[in-house]
Amino acid sequence: MGNFFTELFSKLSALFxxxxxxxxxxxxxxxxxxxxxxxxxxxxxxGEEMSTVSAVPHETREVIVKxxxxxxxxxxxxxxxxxxxxxxxxxxxxxxxxxxxINKDDAKERAKEATxxxxxxxxxxxxxxAVVVVLDSTINPYSQVNITIIxxxxxxxxxxxxxxxxxxxxxxDIKAIESAFPQYPIVGISADKGVxxxxxxxxxxxxxx
Amino acid sequence: xxxxxxxxxxxxxxxxxxxxxxNRLLDIVKKDKIVLLQGRLKPSExxxxxQKTMEHVSKDFKGIELCTIYPELKxxxxxxxxxxxxxxxxxxxxxxxxxxxxxxxxKEIKRDPGKIELLTNIKA
Numbered sequence: 001m002g003n004f005f006t007e008l009f010s011k012l013s014a015l016f017x018x019x020x021x022x023x024x025x026x027x028x029x030x031x032x033x034x035x036x037x038x039x040x041x042x043x044x045x046x047g048e049e050m051s052t053v054s055a056v057p058h059e060t061r062e063v064i065v066k067x068x069x070x071x072x073x074x075x076x077x078x079x080x081x082x083x084x085x086x087x088x089x090x091x092x093x094x095x096x097x098x099x100x101x102i103n104k105d106d107a108k109e110r111a112k113e114a115t116x117x118x119x120x121x122x123x124x125x126x127x128x129x130a131v132v133v134v135l136d137s138t139i140n141p142y143s144q145v146n147i148t149i150i151x152x153x154x155x156x157x158x159x160x161x162x163x164x165x166x167x168x169x170x171x172x173d174i175k176a177i178e179s180a181f182p183q184y185p186i187v188g189i190s191a192d193k194g195v196x197x198x199x200x201x202x203x204x205x206x207x208x209x
Numbered sequence: 210x211x212x213x214x215x216x217x218x219x220x221x222x223x224x225x226x227x228x229x230x231x232n233r234l235l236d237i238v239k240k241d242k243i244v245l246l247q248g249r250l251k252p253s254e255x256x257x258x259x260q261k262t263m264e265h266v267s268k269d270f271k272g273i274e275l276c277t278i279y280p281e282l283k284x285x286x287x288x289x290x291x292x293x294x295x296x297x298x299x300x301x302x303x304x305x306x307x308x309x310x311x312x313x314x315x316k317e318i319k320r321d322p323g324k325i326e327l328l329t330n331i332k333a
Binding site for chain 1: 251252253255256259260262263264266271272273274275276277312318320
C-alpha cells in the first residue's frame with residue numbers, strides 16, 4: 001500500500017513539476033551556436049553564462065542543464081530548465097581537431113567524448129517539452145542531419161522553433177532556411193551579438209504556450 | 210582504392226527488427242562500401258543509425274555520410290518539395306533512395322532536386 005502512495009505521489013509531482021518547469025532543449029549540428037545562444041539567454045535573464053564556447057567543433061560534449069530560468073515577454077513569464085546539447089553529427093574525425101592546434105592525444109579524447117555527446121543528445125530528445133533548433137544561417141540547411149533532428153521532434157509532437165543564427169555574418173541567408181523548413185517558425189538572430197532576441201523570446205512564448 | 214556501391218532492396222531488411230536492420234546497413238558501410246538502399250528509414254531509425262554509428266567510430270571508421278532522396282518530388286518547387294518531404298518522412302513512407310557512405314570514402318553528399326553529387330576522398 002505504501003508503495004502505491006509513493007508511486008502516486010511521484011507521478012503527481014512529476015506532472016506538476018513538468019507544468020511549472022518546461023525543459024527547453026537547444027538542438028542542432030555542431031558549431032551552429034547552441035552554446036552561444038544558451039549563454040545569451042542566461043546572460044539576459046540570470047546575468048551569467050552556462051556553457052563554454054569555441055571555434056573548435058564539438059566544444060559541448062555533455063548535456064548541460066541550467067535550471068529555473070524565468071523569461072519574460074510582453075507581461076508574461078515562463079520558467080525554463082534550459083538544456084544545451086552537444087551538436088548532432090554523423091561523423092567525427094579526430095584529425096579535424098588537429099587543424100585547431102590541439103595535440104593528437106587531446107584530439108582523440110575530444111573525438112571520443114564527442115561521439116558519446118551525440119548519443120546523449122539523441123537520448124535526451126524524449127525528455128524535452130519544447131526545442132529550439134539552432135542552425136548556422138551561413139550554411140546550406142538541406143542536410144540530412146537537420147532533417148533527421150526536425151523529423152524526430154515532429155514524430156514526438158515536441159513544439160519546435162528554428163533560430164537562424166549568425167545573421168551578423170555576410171553570408172547569412174535566412175531565406176534558405178525558410179525555404180527548407182516552411183512549416184516552422186523561424187527567427188533570424190545573432191546570439192553572439194544579441195541581435196533580434198526580443199523577437200526570439202516572443203516566438204518562443206508562442207511555440208511553448 | 211576502388212569505390213564499391215552495394216544495392217540493398219528494402220525487402221532484404223524489411224523483416225528484421227529495427228536494431229538488426231540498422232546493424233545490417235552499418236556492417237556494409239564499415240567494409241568501406243556505399244549502401245544504396247531502395248527505400249528510406251523512419252526518423253527514429255535514422256536517429257538510431259546515428260547513435261549506432263557513433264558507437265562504432267574508431268581510428269579506421271570515422272562515421273557516415275547520409276542522404277535520402279525523394280524522386281517523386283523532383284519536379285515540384287522547393288517549397289512544396291520540403292513540405293511533402295517532411296510529411297512523407299513523418300508518415301514513415303518508404304519510397305525513395307537512401308545513400309549511406311563511410312565518411313573516410315565519401316567526403317560529402319550534395320543534394321539537388323534532380324541529382325545527387327558524391328564528393329569522395331579517393332585520390333586519382
